[in-house]
Amino acid sequence: MIRMMKKLLRSLTVYGKKYLRKPTADDIARLYNFHSQKHGLPGMLGSIDCMHWEWKNCPVAWQGQYTRGDQKGPSVMLEAVASQDLWIWHAFFGMVVSNNDINVLNMSPLFNTIKDGSAPPSPFEVNGHHYERGYYLGDGIYPDWAMLVKAPHNPIYEPRKKFKRFQESARKDIERAFGVLQGIFAMLKTPARTLDFNKIRRHMYACIVLHTMIQENNSFVITHREERMIARNPPRRLIRNLRDRNAIVKEIQDRQVHNMLEADLTEHVWNLSPFFRSANNVE
Secondary structure (H helix, E strand, O other), X not given: OHHHHHHHHHOHHHHHHHHOOOOOHHHHHHHHHHHHHHHOOOOEEEEEEEXXXXXXXXXXXXXXXXXXXXXXXXXXEEEEEEOOOOOEEEEEEEEEOOOOHHHHHHHOOOOHHHHOOOOOOOOEEEOOEEEOOOEEEOOOOOOOOOOEEOOOOOOOOHHHHHHHHHHHHHOHHHHXXXXXXXXXXXXXXXXXXXXXXXXXXXXXXXXHHHHHHHHHHOOOOOOOOOHHHHHOOOOOOOOOOHHHHHHHHHHHOOHHHHHHHHXXXXXXXXXXXXXXXXOOOOO
């Protein structure tokens, strides 16, 4: 494993392009179908969350920004998106821990391909309504954006209670992915000892790429990563007009669409067959 890690660090740019890329149109169709069958949630692209990697030998001059009250010591944050099959296809590592998950999301390149128009189309329908883009499951700290779905807070009515159970059950995908990642690479559970921040970043990305390669070898990852499949998804017209980009940002952050989507998903989950069981047996 150590020898493989050293080789991967030397060729991270090659393997990173293959195993740390955004989903293609074919991938999105598979993710939609897989998550709908496993979790009963159509239009779900994955679950998003942050993980901390403690940095033992953080330089004294930097410790203030890399330390937060709820953490034992200096650490670095990883934002990731994972699907039910443990494919971590988005990883943004390097933010200081003085930031919270919202700050990391605002700095993250997660929505960059949507903003510049290069993302493949990802429409879906739920409860008879059409939506242009898929969504991610997040916890309560994330904002009410159109592409983020959270569990209702202290629901009273039974449909919302049921949706809360389904959402929290499906969101365990990212927690499982973090657990498996740390289980395979024990170095992520122990404080990083290097003084070189760039080396820490390269180690994290190398671990994520190796994790995906292992899952693919074990036939757990449902996505196919052949270069010919990527070639079948030609880049779309890039959006260079600032006004158009701002309009897309407003669509991504539209709170009204967020509320409509949550209501449609709640109705959809409530109307599922009583014999339906999610992947994590939420009922």
